[in-house]
Amino acid sequence: xxxxxxxxxxxxxxxxxxxxxxxxxxxxxxxxxxxxxxxxxxxxxxxxxxxxxxxxxxxxxxxxxxxxxxxxxxxxxxxxxxxxxxxxxxxxxxxxxxxxxxxxxxxxxxxxxxxxxxxxx
Amino acid sequence: xxxxxxxxxxxxxxxxxxxxxxxxxxxxxxxxxxxxxxxxxxxxxxxxxxxxxxxxxxxxxxxxxxxxxxxxxxxxxxxxxxxxxxxxxxxxxxxxxxxxxxxxxxxxxxxxxxxxxxxxxxxxxxxxxxxxxxxxxxxxxxxxxxxxxxxxxxxxxxxxxxxxxxxxxxxxxxxxxxxxxxxxxxxxxxxxxxxxxxx
Numbered sequence: 001x002x003x004x005x006x007x008x009x010x011x012x013x014x015x016x017x018x019x020x021x022x023x024x025x026x027x028x029x030x031x032x033x034x035x036x037x038x039x040x041x042x043x044x045x046x047x048x049x050x051x052x053x054x055x056x057x058x059x060x061x062x063x064x065x066x067x068x069x070x071x072x073x074x075x076x077x078x079x080x081x082x083x084x085x086x087x088x089x090x091x092x093x094x095x096x097x098x099x100x101x102x103x104x105x106x107x108x109x110x111x112x113x114x115x116x117x118x119x120x121x
Numbered sequence: 122x123x124x125x126x127x128x129x130x131x132x133x134x135x136x137x138x139x140x141x142x143x144x145x146x147x148x149x150x151x152x153x154x155x156x157x158x159x160x161x162x163x164x165x166x167x168x169x170x171x172x173x174x175x176x177x178x179x180x181x182x183x184x185x186x187x188x189x190x191x192x193x194x195x196x197x198x199x200x201x202x203x204x205x206x207x208x209x210x211x212x213x214x215x216x217x218x219x220x221x222x223x224x225x226x227x228x229x230x231x232x233x234x235x236x237x238x239x240x241x242x243x244x245x246x247x248x249x250x251x252x253x254x255x256x257x258x259x260x261x262x263x264x265x266x267x268x269x270x271x272x273x274x275x276x277x278x279x280x281x282x283x284x285x286x287x288x289x290x291x292x293x294x295x296x297x298x299x300x301x302x303x304x305x306x307x308x309x310x311x312x313x314x315x316x317x318x319x320x
């Protein structure tokens with residue numbers, strides 16, 4: 001069964017967003033919860049990424065946006081999907097205008113997670 | 122890098138990381154209010170239908186299907202949900218359960234349903250030896266797999282709380298009643314042993 005495993009970076013940023021951008025955070029979390037529920041309903045990560053609120057950022061990294069909340073600043077909550085272990089690693093949250101920088105950071109986080117998993121399977 | 126902690130729900134992560142019970146409850150409610158519609162939407166995607174194709178099948182517009190999929194279960198008329206389900210090759214089964222039903226009672230309810238279905242399979246097999254053989258094989262597999270499911274959940278408990286000799290799940294006669302009433306369509310055999318009480 002699919003589970004969520006947060007990175008330390010995600011926890012830090014989530015606390016910040018929760019304090020400073022409560023409504024955006026809520027909208028992002030709603031969409032993340034929906035995505036996780038779709039995986040549990042047997043959809044593949046690619047199928048579940050067809051919904052408008054999910055974006056495929058490449059290399060098994062996806063992001064949900066804040067859509068569904070009215071007039072909110074465009075933001076992304078990034079996660080990495082480990083299909084084999086059925087784990088969704090939540091990586092970070094960022095504003096849309098910092099997307100490129102965030103995606104690069106997520107790729108580094110993904111590498112570190114994979115190394116961590118290989119060292120500690 | 123990652124915490125070693127894994128969460129079964131986004132709301133649990135929120136609760137643990139931010140300590141905001143209201144936000145966690147809000148995330149839980151958001152999903153709970155859309156469970157049926159999300160299941161139907163997932164079924165649509167799995168069978169490879171577009172919103173437009175479903176709209177054509179149920180004689181409405183694509184935007185209406187889109188609106189239905191982004192809404193809450195309670196905001197959608199049951200008839201529309203049934204139509205949608207049929208269009209995506211599914212049926213909706215409703216369970217009436219007491220408000221605030223405990224998880225233990227939910228497990229017992231599903232156990233009762235499984236018991237009933239297994240007995241119906243035996244009845245369907247009748248005297249057909251080929252079918253009886255198939256049902257027998259299925260029962261062996263089901264017995265193994267159901268045991269594995271319980272073991273898998275139990276294995277997640279902290280070691281010190283595990284009982285070496287756990288009490289077997291007692292499903293009492295009254296609790297064995299299936300959650301809804303329906304006519305049994307299978308033929309009963311007079312010469313077969315009667316079903317256990319409550320089935």
